[in-house]
Amino acid sequence: MTNLNAQLEGWLSQAQSTAGPARAIIAPHAGYTYCGACAAHAYKQVDPSITRRVFILGPSHHVPLSRCALSPAEVYRTPLYDLRIDQKVYADLWKTGMFERMTLQTDEDEHSIEMHLPYTAKAMESYKEEFSIVPVLVGALSESKEQEYGKLLSKYLADPSNLFIISSDFCHWGQRFRYTYYDENQGEIYRSIEHLDKMGMGIIEQLDPVSFSNYLKKYHNTICGRHPIGVLLNAVAELKKNGLDMNFSFLNYAQSSQCRNWSDSSVSYAAGALVVH
Numbered sequence: 001m002t003n004l005n006a007q008l009e010g011w012l013s014q015a016q017s018t019a020g021p022a023r024a025i026i027a028p029h030a031g032y033t034y035c036g037a038c039a040a041h042a043y044k045q046v047d048p049s050i051t052r053r054v055f056i057l058g059p060s061h062h063v064p065l066s067r068c069a070l071s072p073a074e075v076y077r078t079p080l081y082d083l084r085i086d087q088k089v090y091a092d093l094w095k096t097g098m099f100e101r102m103t104l105q106t107d108e109d110e111h112s113i114e115m116h117l118p119y120t121a122k123a124m125e126s127y128k129e130e131f132s133i134v135p136v137l138v139g140a141l142s143e144s145k146e147q148e149y150g151k152l153l154s155k156y157l158a159d160p161s162n163l164f165i166i167s168s169d170f171c172h173w174g175q176r177f178r179y180t181y182y183d184e185n186q187g188e189i190y191r192s193i194e195h196l197d198k199m200g201m202g203i204i205e206q207l208d209p210v211s212f213s214n215y216l217k218k219y220h221n222t223i224c225g226r227h228p229i230g231v232l233l234n235a236v237a238e239l240k241k242n243g244l245d246m247n248f249s250f251l252n253y254a255q256s257s258q259c260r261n262w263s264d265s266s267v268s269y270a271a272g273a274l275v276v277h
Helices: 002-014 032-043 087-095 104-109 117-123 143-157 189-205 209-219 226-241
Strands: 024-027 053-059 068-070 099-101 132-138 162-167 246-255 266-276
Touching: 002 032, 002 117, 024 032, 024 226, 032 117, 032 246, 032 266, 053 117, 053 143, 053 226, 068 087, 087 132, 132 226, 143 162, 143 209, 143 226, 162 226, 189 209, 189 246, 189 266, 209 226, 226 246
Parallel strands: 024 162, 053 132, 053 162, 068 099
Antiparallel strands: 024 266, 068 132, 246 266
């Protein structure tokens, strides 16, 4: 516990708060040894004094899910302190008929939301009694479903007291991920991966869900949180129609290792923040 606390503090102290207060962040969900430092760049943009509700949208890694699902739990334990799930928002979401319940087993097996809980607790520590969380497991949504969920969640994104955490790693490269795209013009394999990721990150920064879908169709980049990202981009597109001015910027990029050979593998991580002006 003290170890984790010290680690999180260390990473956050190394990051700059340049793009806050964030209304939404994209941050990775791998083991902290791999991506803790990267994630700090996103969490550093969070302003706990205005945040009263934290939505955490994570992709489903273990169960086939074609919609979005809500947790059966009321409280999530973290080594720092317990996080309370917002039952009122859950009831409102449930009423739409667009959500299913995940089983406790699914919830416990899934790391895409879990890995954000200690960081959320740390970032919100100074107001720990004054906020609740809204975890949402996002399935393999079609583009039209991403649009529907984006529309639904846009009213929550419009509220400055809400923060959205979008859980995603970037390229999973190597034979074990069955993804070995390589553009030799970029040089070494890891440079090609970085180029591919940064192309995708640039498209996310344009906040255009259609361009992001087209990029995924063209390159099939193995961005595991592509559906949560798609939902966010659609929510943003909805708010832009209503004249809200927003921008998204990526603040950090990292790879678990540098691939040079076909036998190598790596996972990429990116951290960024959405700011509403």
